[in-house]
Amino acid sequence: MMRSAMVLVVGICVLIFSALSSLASSGRVALVIGNSAYSQVEKIRNPGNDATAIGAALRRMGFEVTVVHDATKVEFDSALSTFSDVAAGADIAVVFYAGHGMELNGSNYLIPTDATLSTDAQATSETVTLDTVLDAVRSVKGLRIVLLDVYRKNPFVLKMKPNGASRSIGRGLAGIEPTPNLLVSYSAEAGATANGVDSDHSPYTEGLLKFLEMPGLEVNFLFRRVSAYVRNKTDGQQTPFEYSSLPEEPVYLSPSSATNLLKLPKLKWFSMRRELGCRSRRHWLAR
Template sequence: MNAALKLCALVALLSQLLALPALAQDRRVALVIGNSAYKNAPALPNTSNDARDTAEALRKVGFEVVDGVDLDKRGMDTALSRFARLAQDADAVMFYYAGHGFQFNGENFLVPVEAKIDDEVSVQYETLKLSEVITALGFAKGVKIMVLDACRNNPFVAQLSKKQVTRSFSVGTGLAPIARAQGMVTAYATQANDVAADGSGRNSPFTAALIQEMKQPGLEIATMFRRVQKVVYDATGGKQTPELSLSLLGDFYLNREETDADIWKRLRSSDNAAEIKAFIQRFPGSFFAVDAKTRLDLLERRNFSSSEREKLESEFAAREKALLERVQEVEKSRQQAATDLAGRDAGKTDAERSVPRPADAPALAPAAIAPAVKPSDASERDRLAKKLAEREQELAALEAEKAKLSQERQEREKAVAARISSGAAVKELPVPEKPLLPSARPPRQEARPVQPQERMVLDRRSTDVLLGGVEAPAPAPARGNKNRRPSGPRDCTDALMRAQLGDGGGGASLQGCR
């Protein structure tokens, strides 16, 4: 008992230890702010969209997001303080800002929507210093990322120039460079001391490129921002070039999802066509897209082959079942007719034996010696014999139909197999909506003539019943013919396929096919 308890405890401990890596996930926190509806400065039409779309993209890659749109000074301070608390000991933190921002005396400031910048004093107390954001990022133990899409024209240059207070007054264009810090990544929408475009679409050129690249899994952050630079440069005709300041000791990935190579490594042996289609749709330009399309084509051919054979099997199973039921019904009727005729013949024999012969009864008059079998009995016997012959002929016709059905099935199976293996596109192969009828050009068969009184037996024991008192004649031997076909069947898959597709050749080309 004690040994069993120890074993259970050991298993529980091992399961907990194995579960620890799955539970130990990186903590990622982001602060996203987008200010658009300014009261004392020109409104920015797309910054709110930039913030919302960026927040959504960050949540998809595993960030806990504190976000706000059109925040005043109090709102920005509140969001920053909440973010700073969440950032403590986080493995990765990110700050994104879209809105008005400017540099003053070499320091960068972010502008709330209600800020009224009249002089140097209002700059200090009406705005949010970017240095405060850097301080909040410093609470994290891991990677720190700051993305600034705020390098627009400074709308307060005129007011500040009129009300200069100190000799060190300086208003620059765009944002000032930020000192590089260890473990810090800083991305600007454009180069330092330059102006970025707002964009005419839903998002600015920089944010649109950033969101798009964040969707790509397996991109190291430096590679990701270099791709953003290229996209923005091309989109603006070289007028805007984002700038990146990076100081990391290792690699960092915003999107940790599987790459196309990782996914294809798992799917390359899969038989799930839906998953492979999803891979092609998700990574249309992937190096592995060609392999995926080849695999998908193989699966579709295999599924098509299975589906066609299942349809063929189902169709002919139904037709064979119906034929068998007809055979059983006719056989039952034939047996009944044979029994009735045999009984009639037996009764006639007994009646003939019961009639006294003239030698045994000389005293009887000739009129007393009447035939025991009446004319009506003879006509009844003829009717029964005729009925039996009809059943025999019907069974012979069913036997011929059975052979024809078997041959048609073999030809259809060969045609489907040849068509699949020929390399034709799966989508071009017809899929009938209802059971296929026999081919318009069925292979010509030399059916053996059925004699009216010839006995044909279908899956039953031979019987000794006589037709009209005469044994059924044996079929005449075939006449010799120097052009007679060889006794063994020949393999003619191509001819069968062409006949099935109606490409010519007719039934003559199929004679002797197996």
């Protein structure tokens, strides 16, 4: 009798943890893009490595991850369109981009690998706007995080010819106004560019990899630590910056065990109770 009871308890625990794992992961999705092999300018080393490492970290955190390397314009657009459908209704959606980008007349553009950008007029047809990326996560019901690791001095800017009208091309990306439940993180503050280093990852990605998976680190403190890491790594030459409008409650990308336990009462208990055949919530907690 005692053995049967123990088997039943173990079986119930397995079902509980399976249910919790499903709840923890099913609403977490991510799109990761790393552009290294540009056809018209010199290849940059880090983005491909950065995308692979960030994708692996997010998978370990329970995200459903799509990683795209060296995206052309068509592939970039297709990835965002597909991700928009996947992310609809998700609890948390993350987009990570590493590669070239630029600001033109106050708008931000991410540059696919097949862009030529002979003139500034081609920006709208050959690149992907940051607004397009934000539109892809607009239907997420919870937190939206966009991480932009825009690289070095943009070689496209140096060779682009003006198309008659006056233009304003800034260094790095322009600032934005975030909407609710959105955090956009730049690898360098607005108007600045990220430093290139002779290592497998950029300083910004190194910082993300160091802190993303740290249990119990609230998201605001997470990005503060990333910023401090990058400043120290680059001797103060590069400082990441965040534009955010986050909920009042603390947000954890990698909750600690204690945090998970505190959230248990918020689960749809009665549905779980019917599935597991427990008589009451109090009885289950006592076990």
